[in-house]
Amino acid sequence: MARIVGGLGISHTPSMGLAFDAGMKGEWEPAWKPWFDGTRPVKEWLADLAPDHIVCVYNDHLNHFTFEAYPTFAIGVADAFPQADEGWGPRPAGGPPFPPVPGDTDFAWALTEHLIRTESFDLTVCQELALDHGVYSWLPYIADAPWPAPMTPIAVNMIRHPIPTAQRLRDLGAAIRRAVENLESDARVLVIATGGMSHQISGTRFGIANEDLDRYFLANLKDNMPALVDLPQTEWMRLGGTEAAELGIWFAMRAALSDRIDEIYRYQVFPKITGCGVIAFQEPS
Amino acid sequence: MPADATPPLQSPGFDLDEPGTYLYSGRASTRGFRLNRFALSLTKPANREAFLADEAAYMAGYDLSEDETALVRARDWTGLLKAGGHLQAILKLAATLGLNLYHIGAHNTGTDADSLYAMCPRGVSATPEPE
Ligand SMILES: [Fe+2]
Numbered sequence: 001m002a003r004i005v006g007g008l009g010i011s012h013t014p015s016m017g018l019a020f021d022a023g024m025k026g027e028w029e030p031a032w033k034p035w036f037d038g039t040r041p042v043k044e045w046l047a048d049l050a051p052d053h054i055v056c057v058y059n060d061h062l063n064h065f066t067f068e069a070y071p072t073f074a075i076g077v078a079d080a081f082p083q084a085d086e087g088w089g090p091r092p093a094g095g096p097p098f099p100p101v102p103g104d105t106d107f108a109w110a111l112t113e114h115l116i117r118t119e120s121f122d123l124t125v126c127q128e129l130a131l132d133h134g135v136y137s138w139l140p141y142i143a144d145a146p147w148p149a150p151m152t153p154i155a156v157n158m159i160r161h162p163i164p165t166a167q168r169l170r171d172l173g174a175a176i177r178r179a180v181e182n183l184e185s186d187a188r189v190l191v192i193a194t195g196g197m198s199h200q201i202s203g204t205r206f207g208i209a210n211e212d213l214d215r216y217f218l219a220n221l222k223d224n225m226p227a228l229v230d231l232p233q234t235e236w237m238r239l240g241g242t243e244a245a246e247l248g249i250w251f252a253m254r255a256a257l258s259d260r261i262d263e264i265y266r267y268q269v270f271p272k273i274t275g276c277g278v279i280a281f282q283e284p285s
Numbered sequence: 286m287p288a289d290a291t292p293p294l295q296s297p298g299f300d301l302d303e304p305g306t307y308l309y310s311g312r313a314s315t316r317g318f319r320l321n322r323f324a325l326s327l328t329k330p331a332n333r334e335a336f337l338a339d340e341a342a343y344m345a346g347y348d349l350s351e352d353e354t355a356l357v358r359a360r361d362w363t364g365l366l367k368a369g370g371h372l373q374a375i376l377k378l379a380a381t382l383g384l385n386l387y388h389i390g391a392h393n394t395g396t397d398a399d400s401l402y403a404m405c406p407r408g409v410s411a412t413p414e415p416e
Contacts (some may be wrong), residue, residue, distance in 0.1 A: 067314055207390065208297040210408075
């Protein structure tokens with residue numbers, strides 16, 4: 001039986017990726033260096049954990065999907081997931097672009113089969129999927145290319161209302177857990193969820209930064225998720241900015257884990273316009 | 286900030302009303318459908334080149350209204366959002382023009398991009414009420 005060995009929640013934002021690229025050339029922006037330093041322990045933990053597969057629940061930002069057809073939930077089933085061009089060209093600019101994130105279609109089809117047929121999660125299946133900063137912004141902070149394990153990305157609509165409810169995102173995580181445990185391999189699986197913490201990038205509330213809200217979220221995710229799930233999504237948006245709704249994605253990661261997890265690491269900082277946080281959980285071996 | 290400097294913007298409020306917030310609804314998505322399709326076409330390098338070479342000719346291929354075309358020509362970022370442009374789509378237009386998120390935000394907030402950049406993060410504090 002395959003099993004989930006850990007969970008990681010982490011923020012994403014385009015500038016996080018650009019800051020990394022500049023930093024690798026020795027040009028760290030002062031605002032971003034703490035995030036790099038703060039993610040070093042995560043990189044070490046991930047290397048030690050050495051999962052066989054990663055299931056990553058994320059959201060696209062109109063970089064792969066467009067409004068002709070914007071899925072509420074979608075799963076990537078492909079050998080590789082290249083970077084999406086967000087308008088500035090592939091990263092790092094001027095250097096060889098990051099290699100595509102590898103996929104494992106056998107693993108992804110088995111997961112898809114269980115999620116759709118047993119769990120009634122009617123995912124849109126994408127046999128071609130480019131990933132945007134939702135994945136590529138934080139990935140180089142926590143691993144070196146070539147990327148250490150194949151990934152199965154699950155995309156969630158956070159771009160246009162109606163977005164999925166917090167309860168549904170939590171249920172997705174629980175379904176992912178059962179789907180993994182249903183696999184016949186003995187794979188060790190890491191579940192990652194990513195969404196910006198507090199932020200808003202349009203309107204006169206542009207740049208709103210609520211670090212207390214971000215800390216409150218991280219402090220309660222392990223043992224008090226029901227309170228977070230019950231808070232209306234409009235409250236997260238009101239207090240933390242419209243894009244704070246993306247925190248709901250983190251519920252899928254927490255719900256994929258048991259109540260016996262240890263919190264391995266937590267870090268939070270606010271470099272510029274997106275609350276940046278990371279939290280790592282591990283199942284007892 | 287020195288004591289005599291006037292903050293150029295009020296601290297962000299805790300409501301979801303315009304112009305503080307443009308909540309992106311299904312209706313906005315219907316209104317902005319063609320505008321977004323145009324803007325999202327600019328994720329392809331060849332399209333970016335074609336747009337920069339002749340904006341009017343490029344936009345003619347996207348079935349935009351006169352008002353929409355005028356908003357693009359005027360770089361009226363706030364007007365583009367009000368017309369149903371999604372920030373993430375309009376951002377591709379900004380990127381094509383060598384601009385970024387802060388130029389759109391500055392237009393929204395009535396300041397300039399450098400000032401807005403210097404002002405961020407715009408800290409506020411509030412956590413959910415305990416039950
Ligand atoms: Fe995001």
